[in-house]
Amino acid sequence: MIGRLRGTLISRQPPWLLVEVAGVGYELEAPMSTIYDLPGIGKEVILLTHHAVKEDGVSLYGFLHEAERALFRNLLKVSGIGAKIALAVLSGASVNDFSRLVHAGDVVALTKIPGIGKKTAERIIVELRDRVDGIGVTLPGTSASPGAPLDPAGEATVALQQLGYKPVEVTRLVQKVAAAGDSAETIIRKALRAALGG
Structure with a gap:
């Protein structure tokens, strides 16, 4: 299993990243929380990864912070939540903010995240209330994206x-x-x- 990549950031087209490691280009999906803090194109990047093997292929997900990866993995354990919704959660709220929403039992705020309905939000609160303790961290601020292909x-x-x-x-x-x-x-x-x- 691939747990970490260190290489050159070749491109970013959210949510996709391409990182070259020893001549091999790895395509990863990443939450916006990670994409905000990436260095510029052509710079070295170190990503923690989650390697998922499914019936229809292999997927690789990248994270700058262990707290993000831990939350992503915990979300995948909740019935009805797949990688796309887990990435949307991390893109829509910081680990700390999400932890607060879960502890507060804020179903309404959780249902504003794409793919999460009322029942899924309630399931998240019940199943993750104990698990989110200890994974919240203060993440660094935003860094601007140089060389964007669109405005x-x-x-x-x-x-x-x-x-x-x-x-x-x-x-x-x-x-x-x-x-x-x-x-x-x-x-x-x-x-x-x-x-x-x-």
């Missing part, structure tokens, strides 16, 4: 749609929060906060 608002729009938000909702969110000079990551972060009522 920041366009890149943010594509990323939010890939996270499961509907195009109409994405357009509304991006128009609401985008400001002149914002990077794509800043727009995405503001849009996700707005979507969660933050």
Whole structure:
């Protein structure tokens, strides 16, 4: 199993990353919480990974912080939650914020994350309330994304749609929060906060 990668960041098209390690390019999916803090293209990156072998193929997920990977793995243990929803959770809330929502039993806030309905939110609260203790950490702040292929608002729009938000909702969110000079990551972060009522 692949547990960690150290190599050169070749590209990032949220939620996808391409990291070259000793001449081999690894494609990974990563939550926005990780993508916010990545170095620039061409720089060295170290990612903790979750290697999933499924009937229809092999998937690799990348995380900058152990707390993110731990929460991702705990979410996968909840009935009805797959990798896509787990990534959406990590993209929509920090580990600390998610832990607070779970401990508070905040079903309404959890259902604002794409793919999570009321029953799934209730299941998350019941099954993860004890497990989220101890994995919350304070994560570093945002770093801007150099060399984005689209304008920041366009890149943010594509990323939010890939996270499961509907195009109409994405357009509304991006128009609401985008400001002149914002990077794509800043727009995405503001849009996700707005979507969660933050």
